[in-house]
Amino acid sequence: MSTATAPTAAPAKKQGSGLFQGLQKVGRSLQLPIAVLPAAGILLRLGQDDVFGKDGLGWDKVAKVFATAGDAVFANLPLLFCVGIAIGFAKKADGSTALAALVGFLVYKNVLTAFPIADAQITKGADVAATYNDPKVLGGIVMGLIAAVTWQRFHRTKLPDWLGFFNGRRLVPILMAFIGTAVGVFFGLVWEPIGDVITNFGEWMTGLGAVGAGIFGAVNRALLPVGMHQFVNTVAWQEIGSFKDPSGAVWHGDLPRFFHGDPTAGQFMTGFFPIMMFALPAAALAITHAARPERRKAVGGMMLSLALTSFVTGITEPIEFAFMFIAPVLYVIHALLTALSMAVTWALGVHHGFSFSAGAIDYFLNWNLATKPWMIIPIGLVFAAVYYGVFRFAIIKWNLPTPGREPEEEVEDLTKA
Structure with a gap:
């Protein structure tokens, strides 16, 4: 029998898998700009009246x-x-x-400013700035994706010799200037009805009150395993709702509204505190206690570090990924x-509210901006x-293979590895 084998055809790509992978990649890329938000939140918090301001240390200039430094980040989020x-x-x-x-x-x-909805007006006592269609963060996301695709397609392009100076990477910013013009015209003309849909959706979600908050919480966790939760986070935290602060600036999204003093903000953030500070650490303890006796010490050490991470910073993925795929029923319950x-x-x-996540750092740092923050502790203990x-109960009842309950052969393989 010949050792040569006929070349095998590449497996056919499942329909929609490319789109799904692309969306996952977009979700992962959202994490980079989101990582800037803690700096903005801390700077803005330090600029509040009760910290360095008149009701705190009295250092108004500081x-x-x-506050101005924090606003610089929030104002330029797109x-x-x-x-x-x-x-x-x-x-x-x-x-x-x-x-x-x-x-x-x-x-x-x-x-975008070439398509004003209302022109600027100079009135007695106040100047009214022009208003125009502005997709805000969503517009920034669209332009970022276009820039990435354009760069990948053209950053190695070779032009004729007489245009050689503009070869490759130097060509892409020039192309983006023209693309930016086209996208600006497009959004300037068509954004108003799209923006109205988003505004109406936001009003509907906030109008649902507790039910709306619950729907967001379920969708957020449901999308986490595939890395697409950042989509709904961006809409809820950066787009839904509007608030005009005392200076007249208008802020959109649950997160900026909270940090600029909107007493109605926090609908899509508050409920994460009991889960991340109390509930998931308790789940880690349950996983430890359900482990086999000979594995309990090793699992306990790992779970302790994960629980502390969740409690202090609000980073929950390490705990969630410990049971998400090996015991999906637990993740559905979660x-x-x-x-x-x-x-x-x-x-x-x-x-x-929080600038990074619902951990103890944000909980205590933003205490004075919150309403009834003390209630999170008893609620968290109940959860x-x-x-x-x-x-x-679920781990023992259904013999779920959570850490410390793996089959013996798997433990031996891990030990030898």
């Missing part, structure tokens, strides 16, 4: 510096999302990718209980008890 996504989405991105995104966004942003926490906290009038009981 408070103004911090630009940050554009550049961050361009770098995160493009393969082997470099500085020219960021420059191309920046050029495209600046042109796009200025073109998603439903997260929805319940979101609904309960909002129904009880608890309003809280901790529920999580511990449900997780331990």
